[in-house]
Amino acid sequence: MNKEIQKKLVKNWFKILQEMICKEIESLEKGKRKFISTKWSKNKNKNEGGGEYRIIKNGKIFEKVGVNFSEVYGKFSKKFRHKIPGAKTNPNFWASGISIVMHMQNPHIPAMHFNTRYIYTSHGWFGGGIDITPCFKDKKLSKWFHSEIKKSCDRHNKKYYSRYKKWCNKYFYLPHRKEPRGIGGIFFDYKKDNWEKDFNFVRDVGITFKKIFRDIIIKKKKIKWTKKDKETQYKKRGRYIEFNLLYDRGTKFGLQTGGNVEAILMSLPPIAKWN
Amino acid sequence: MNKEIQKKLVKNWFKILQEMICKEIESLEKGKRKFISTKWSKNKNKNEGGGEYRIIKNGKIFEKVGVNFSEVYGKFSKKFRHKIPGAKTNPNFWASGISIVMHMQNPHIPAMHFNTRYIYTSHGWFGGGIDITPCFKDKKLSKWFHSEIKKSCDRHNKKYYSRYKKWCNKYFYLPHRKEPRGIGGIFFDYKKDNWEKDFNFVRDVGITFKKIFRDIIIKKKKIKWTKKDKETQYKKRGRYIEFNLLYDRGTKFGLQTGGNVEAILMSLPPIAKWN
Numbered sequence: 001m002n003k004e005i006q007k008k009l010v011k012n013w014f015k016i017l018q019e020m021i022c023k024e025i026e027s028l029e030k031g032k033r034k035f036i037s038t039k040w041s042k043n044k045n046k047n048e049g050g051g052e053y054r055i056i057k058n059g060k061i062f063e064k065v066g067v068n069f070s071e072v073y074g075k076f077s078k079k080f081r082h083k084i085p086g087a088k089t090n091p092n093f094w095a096s097g098i099s100i101v102m103h104m105q106n107p108h109i110p111a112m113h114f115n116t117r118y119i120y121t122s123h124g125w126f127g128g129g130i131d132i133t134p135c136f137k138d139k140k141l142s143k144w145f146h147s148e149i150k151k152s153c154d155r156h157n158k159k160y161y162s163r164y165k166k167w168c169n170k171y172f173y174l175p176h177r178k179e180p181r182g183i184g185g186i187f188f189d190y191k192k193d194n195w196e197k198d199f200n201f202v203r204d205v206g207i208t209f210k211k212i213f214r215d216i217i218i219k220k221k222k223i224k225w226t227k228k229d230k231e232t233q234y235k236k237r238g239r240y241i242e243f244n245l246l247y248d249r250g251t252k253f254g255l256q257t258g259g260n261v262e263a264i265l266m267s268l269p270p271i272a273k274w275n
Numbered sequence: 276m277n278k279e280i281q282k283k284l285v286k287n288w289f290k291i292l293q294e295m296i297c298k299e300i301e302s303l304e305k306g307k308r309k310f311i312s313t314k315w316s317k318n319k320n321k322n323e324g325g326g327e328y329r330i331i332k333n334g335k336i337f338e339k340v341g342v343n344f345s346e347v348y349g350k351f352s353k354k355f356r357h358k359i360p361g362a363k364t365n366p367n368f369w370a371s372g373i374s375i376v377m378h379m380q381n382p383h384i385p386a387m388h389f390n391t392r393y394i395y396t397s398h399g400w401f402g403g404g405i406d407i408t409p410c411f412k413d414k415k416l417s418k419w420f421h422s423e424i425k426k427s428c429d430r431h432n433k434k435y436y437s438r439y440k441k442w443c444n445k446y447f448y449l450p451h452r453k454e455p456r457g458i459g460g461i462f463f464d465y466k467k468d469n470w471e472k473d474f475n476f477v478r479d480v481g482i483t484f485k486k487i488f489r490d491i492i493i494k495k496k497k498i499k500w501t502k503k504d505k506e507t508q509y510k511k512r513g514r515y516i517e518f519n520l521l522y523d524r525g526t527k528f529g530l531q532t533g534g535n536v537e538a539i540l541m542s543l544p545p546i547a548k549w550n
Binding site for chain 2: 176241242265269273
């Protein structure tokens with residue numbers, strides 16, 4: 001298939017998914033809270049694409065959710081070329097993605113993160129993942145969550161789950177604290193085995209995330225929490241911020257390549273605390 | 276002077292200053308709040324020095340202050356050698372320093388930061404600085420603050436103030452936000468002109484900080500603040516965190532060389548917020 005058609009299909013899917021997930025979240029809020037949408041351009045003087053981020057705040061269930069869609073293109077600066085596959089000889093790139101971070105009112109509902117993306121330099125690849133960050137140990141939830149992810153991966157390739165789970169654990173880790181950010185999930189990158197199959201998998205990861213966050217919320221939303229539980233959540237969010245600002249590649253990449261600051265940092269929680 | 280004696284003198288001064296500043300803070304809290312001190316060792320199995328950090332929280336004036344003293348030594352890893360002056364040929368290092376960050380209850384009192392350090396590889400140098408981060412524009416305070424710093428610098432060398440002020444503005448800057456962290460002050464590094472004079476200057480910077488923070492607090496502590504002012508402060512602290520985790524060299528250096536996490540991250544405010 002023509003690569004321009006591939007890009008268009010991928011981009012359109014990310015847009016549709018953004019819309020679907022925002023609708024789902026608003027319906028969980030019973031329509032009483034709505035997303036606020038902001039469109040942005042990467043470069044004021046030149047057409048280098050842009051995106052649309054949507055934020056909902058102060059809901060009954062969701063304390064803050066950012067749902068970010070972007071489609072950007074241009075040339076990598078010299079500084080970046082050697083870091084990006086296929087960019088050494090040809091610095092032109094095209095990238096589109098959707099990323100979502102959810103911070104919850106109820107400390108018994110984990111913070112949840114999802115992202116899928118397609119990048120094209122001299123060749124194209126997919127990346128993405130799902131991972132969740134509970135504040136409290138919850139073996140039952142953890143088992144259920146991983147089994148849902150596994151089911152979804154197994155539909156595509158029996159090797160995906162264990163491979164991408166390992167990658168996720170390795171990636172979402174705070175070396176200075178010697179602790180994981182959350183309880184993992186899946187993480188994959190540089191995926192370019194078979195475009196049709198890869199895109200199919202990427203779509204399924206999005207659908208799976210939509211199902212998983214809804215199911216977790218339905219399971220957990222009635223649990224009462226104390227002020228002390230909320231404090232625990234604020235501290236856990238402090239760690240989340242440490243990870244995102246100290247280590248997250250996407251955050252660094254975005255900030256260093258002139259991405260939209262609000263869209264990149266929408267992942268940060270509304271309130272966090274430190275000892 | 277023998278370099279071992281130099282190290283001892285510097286280290287002892289930093290310890291004395293830690294004690295003096297903690298006493299000053301406790302006296303501003305009228306003795307109703309006390310610092311909690313924690314001693315730490317860099318390496319459990321080997322003598323590589325360590326330090327003592329002191330934290331006071333929930334005072335009438337101070338919401339959280341960390342006062343960190345350290346004296347560490349060892350060998351730079353291969354990864355670090357090329358980044359440190361004088362470490363390429365001889366990876367052994369010795370470093371001692373004091374660093375202080377103050378987060379205030381009253382949003383009309385700026386957050387304040389001070390640090391001085393002495394590092395010895397195949398040669399020794401001093402570094403340090405003072406800078407403050409108000410939440411609101413306050414021309415009068417800013418003018419007074421910079422003139423106090425200037426007076427102190429001018430006692431040593433008429434060129435210091437303008438040189439170190441520029442360095443400070445350049446250093447404490449958030450490129451992704453295109454905004455400074457605060458209103459600056461002074462910042463200096465690799466200072467190895469004349470050991471006696473440099474040490475004299477470094478001591479004076481410490482004394483100046485002690486006088487400045489006290490004077491600012493006395494000037495400002497009676498100003499009433501609203502809930503909205505406090506919210507502004509929480510947001511400003513969000514930027515402070517972004518700077519410290521994304522850009523601060525000391526934070527990165529400390530975390531990557533196995534420094535004490537609590538001592539390094541004591542600079543983070545107790546609560547912060549993001550939009």
